[in-house]
Amino acid sequence: MADENLNLVGSVEAACTEKNITFKPMSLACDIMxxxxxxxxxxxxxxxxxxxxxxxxxxxxxxxxxxxxxEQRKKPAFIGVISERDVLRLSTPDTPKxxxxxxxxxxxxxxSQIVARKPLSASPDTPVPDVIIIMHNNHIDMVPVxxxxxxxxxxxxxxxxxxxxxxxxxxxxxxxxxxxxxQPPDTPSNASGPxxxxxxxxxxxxxxxxxxxxxxxxxxxxxxxAMQAMQDGDFRHVPVVDxxxxxxxxxxxxxxxxxxxxxxxxxxxPDKKFREHLFSTEPKNAVLEMPLDSIMTRKVEYISPACTxxxxxxxxxxxxxxxxxxxxxxEKIRGIVTVTNxxxxxxxxxxxxxxxx
Numbered sequence: 001m002a003d004e005n006l007n008l009v010g011s012v013e014a015a016c017t018e019k020n021i022t023f024k025p026m027s028l029a030c031d032i033m034x035x036x037x038x039x040x041x042x043x044x045x046x047x048x049x050x051x052x053x054x055x056x057x058x059x060x061x062x063x064x065x066x067x068x069x070x071e072q073r074k075k076p077a078f079i080g081v082i083s084e085r086d087v088l089r090l091s092t093p094d095t096p097k098x099x100x101x102x103x104x105x106x107x108x109x110x111x112s113q114i115v116a117r118k119p120l121s122a123s124p125d126t127p128v129p130d131v132i133i134i135m136h137n138n139h140i141d142m143v144p145v146x147x148x149x150x151x152x153x154x155x156x157x158x159x160x161x162x163x164x165x166x167x168x169x170x171x172x173x174x175x176x177x178x179x180x181x182x183q184p185p186d187t188p189s190n191a192s193g194p195x196x197x198x199x200x201x202x203x204x205x206x207x208x209x210x211x212x213x214x215x216x217x218x219x220x221x222x223x224x225x226a227m228q229a230m231q232d233g234d235f236r237h238v239p240v241v242d243x244x245x246x247x248x249x250x251x252x253x254x255x256x257x258x259x260x261x262x263x264x265x266x267x268x269x270p271d272k273k274f275r276e277h278l279f280s281t282e283p284k285n286a287v288l289e290m291p292l293d294s295i296m297t298r299k300v301e302y303i304s305p306a307c308t309x310x311x312x313x314x315x316x317x318x319x320x321x322x323x324x325x326x327x328x329x330x331e332k333i334r335g336i337v338t339v340t341n342x343x344x345x346x347x348x349x350x351x352x353x354x355x356x357x
Contacts, residue, residue, distance in 0.1 A: 006194070007349060007351055007352055008197055008198065008348070008349040008350075008351075009026060009027070009167070009349050009350055011194040011197060011198065012167060012170050012174070012198060013025070014194075015174055015194065016173070016174065019173075019174065021170065021173050021174065023166075023170050024166070026128060026166065027127065027128060028124065028125055028126065028127060028128065029122045029123065029124055029125070029126040029127075029128065029131050029143075029145050029155060030124035030125070030145070030153070031128070032128060032155060032159050032160075032162070032163065033124070033145045033152075033153030033154060033155045033159070034154050034155070034156070034159060035152065035153045037151060037153060037154055038052070038056050038058065038061065038062075039062045039063065039064045039076070039151070040061050040062075040063055040064075040111060041064055041065065041066055041076075041111070042063055042064075042065055042079060042110060042111050042112035042115065043110060043112070044110070045107065045108055045109065045110060045111070046087055046106055046107050046108070046109045046110075046111065047107040047108070049061060049082055049087060050087060050107075053084060053087075059083060059084040059141065059156075060081055060082070060084070060141065060142040060154070060156065061081070061082045061083075062078060062080075062081055062144055062151055062154065063078075063079045063080050063081065063082055063111050063112075063115045064076035064077060064079060064151065065077045065079050075150055076151075077149070078144065078146060078149070078150065078151040079112075079117060080115040080116045080117040080118060080119055081115065081116050081142060081144065082111055082114065082116070083116070083141070083142070084254070085253065085257055085278055086114055086115075086116065086278075087114070088254055088257035088258050089260050089278065119140075119144060120134050120138055120140065120143060121144045121145065121146045122143050122144075122145050122146070123145065123146060123147060124145055124147050124153070126145075127350075128163075128350065129347055129350040131143055131155055132160060132343050132346060132347055133347070135157065135160070135343060136347075139234065139236070141156055141157045141322075141339075142154055142155070142156045142157075143155045143156075157322070157339045158317070160339070160342070160343055160346060161313050161316060161317055161339070161342065163346055163349075164309070164310055164313040164342065165310075165314075165317075167201070167349065168202060168310045171198055171201070171202045172202075174198070175198070175199070178199070178202045178203075181202065181203055201349065202308070203308060204308060204309045204345065205306055205307065205308055206303055206304070206306070206307045206308070206309060206311075206312055206326055206335075206337050207305035207326070207334075207335070209309060209337065209341045209342070209344070209345050210305070210334070210335035210336060210337045210341060211235075211337070211338065211341060212335040214239060214335065214336060215229045215232070215233055215238060216238070216239045216240070216241045216245070216333065217238055217239075217241075217251070217292055218240065218241065218243070218292070219240055219249075219291060219292055219296070220291055220293065221240075221291070221292050222288060222289050222290060222292070223256060223259060223287065223289070223290045223291075223295060224288035224289065226238050226251045226256055226292060227256055227275075227279050227288075230253055230256070230275060230279075231275060231276075235338075235340075236252055236253045236322070236338070237250055237251070237252050237253075237322075237323045237338065238250070238251045238252075238292075239325055239333055239336065240292050240293075240296045241333055244332070245333055246331050246332060246333075247302065247325050247327055247332075247333045248296070249292075249296035249297055249298045249300060250296060250300050250323065250325065251296045251297070252323070253278070255295050255296065255297065256279070256295070257278060257279075258295075259287055259290060259295055260281050261281060261285065261287065300325060301315060301319050301321065301324060302324055302325040302326065302327045303315065303324050303325075303326055303327070303337070304326065304327065304328065304329075305326050305328065305334055305335070309337075309342065309345055312324055312337050312342065313342060316339065316342075322338060322339045323336055323337065323338040324336065324337045324338075
């Protein structure tokens, strides 16, 4: 039997071992990191970086510095990370996403001018929950994994979502009734122990984890209002609704960045508040008055409060977005589920069973 003192991940692993079901470890960074890392050098241009991201369908590129001829070191030095958000402000404002144009001066910039240096990182032996906490607390979507000053892998929010899929697959192999997301008749709702914890995890619904304290805006509100809402709430998505709270669209920080003017090189000092560098612009710039109606994403995938967390994960992975509005039967917005909400849920899988909620 599984040890009741184990956390959820440990209980699933123990139950799989008992039933001879393959369950790969997912305790340390080295267990979940992606080792097929695509990199660029500081001498690459922004233009090369944009093409690189498009070719490999990635949103983060580690930047390295190759050793010079005669230099003692033999391996590339890891410098930092370029994210999609870093380059979105290099586009020409007032152009639709599907016809995005780029500032010619910005395209010629070297990555050495905009790279985020010395980013927060992990080692191969860093526990997975510690990696998740780094991402969650610092609003970042990728953590480089460093061993002896060398880049050996990366962990992205996609890798965290994959953990949900792995746990759910194992649970469905252990308990066939979970394939249809049904509570078994022999497990009362107030039961405790490893099996009850496993079913509670698999059947967790969106309404239990979604963010309900929303700041919603309307189509006539400005881009500046969306920026302010994001900075005040430390979040990356603003629902756009009508007066009856019917969902009309979503504005993300990426939508905002696509419409801000070229920001120039990255400042040396760290941000004091959420998105300070990325959102910096002249206060009287006309672009700040753009109505959200002209920049929001209209065709928004959404889910109901009764959907399970694993269903939300599946949709996020399929659509390659990072948030899902939660809409009730009357088409009113009730909340929002983001990758951040799901990271918090994943953290509970690594807590001792007696403290898991």
